[in-house]
Amino acid sequence: MYKEIFQWVIAIITQPAKAWDLLTRKEEKGEEFLSRFVYPLIGLVTVAAFLGVLFTRKEFDIELALKSSIRTLVSSFGGFFLGSYFLSEIWQGMFKREKDLKLCQRFVGYSSSLMFTLNIILMLLPEFFFLRIFILYTLYIVWEGAGPYMKVEENIRLKFVSIATVVILATPFLIEFILVLLMPGLSF
Numbered sequence: 001m002y003k004e005i006f007q008w009v010i011a012i013i014t015q016p017a018k019a020w021d022l023l024t025r026k027e028e029k030g031e032e033f034l035s036r037f038v039y040p041l042i043g044l045v046t047v048a049a050f051l052g053v054l055f056t057r058k059e060f061d062i063e064l065a066l067k068s069s070i071r072t073l074v075s076s077f078g079g080f081f082l083g084s085y086f087l088s089e090i091w092q093g094m095f096k097r098e099k100d101l102k103l104c105q106r107f108v109g110y111s112s113s114l115m116f117t118l119n120i121i122l123m124l125l126p127e128f129f130f131l132r133i134f135i136l137y138t139l140y141i142v143w144e145g146a147g148p149y150m151k152v153e154e155n156i157r158l159k160f161v162s163i164a165t166v167v168i169l170a171t172p173f174l175i176e177f178i179l180v181l182l183m184p185g186l187s188f
Helices: 002-014 016-025 032-056 062-093 101-111 113-124 126-146 154-182
Strands: none
Touching: 002 016, 002 032, 002 101, 002 113, 002 126, 016 101, 016 126, 032 062, 032 101, 032 113, 062 101, 062 113, 062 154, 101 113, 101 126, 101 154, 113 126, 113 154, 126 154
16 A cells, blocks of 8 residues: 555656656545545554654653654644635635545545645654655645646636645644644744
């Protein structure tokens, strides 16, 4: 399972146009996408957050590692589901399409591959903070997926890509910000 996830993530990051074309033809039943792609990726991000705090700090602090992993888990899950919900609502309201939460979940999940990968790398290797700039590549990943996967016409593609990218990138940070505001003990 993790080998397949790794292959999809690499394909989405390195060859988004080809990957989206293949994903368009891929059949996924019900919750299969969540249990075979999103949940394991979020699990890897959470484990990386835990291990990153344990091994990159001078002191060995389990409490700090748990706080980091809880904050990462909640912001990743919440960001994914809230982003999917927002995109589904925008899909119906602004773009006048039939509401399809499952389609939006798959689109947000696959488009978030780079964000999840960067989070894993930066949790384990925080000295490579400059890699954060590559999060902007998500814009290109969303651009490539908007046409074949979401069936967005060319005349509204830029509008859709702009909105979808902001939703995909901002919701995890929004959830984390709210979480730290409501529970200041989770910040360190």
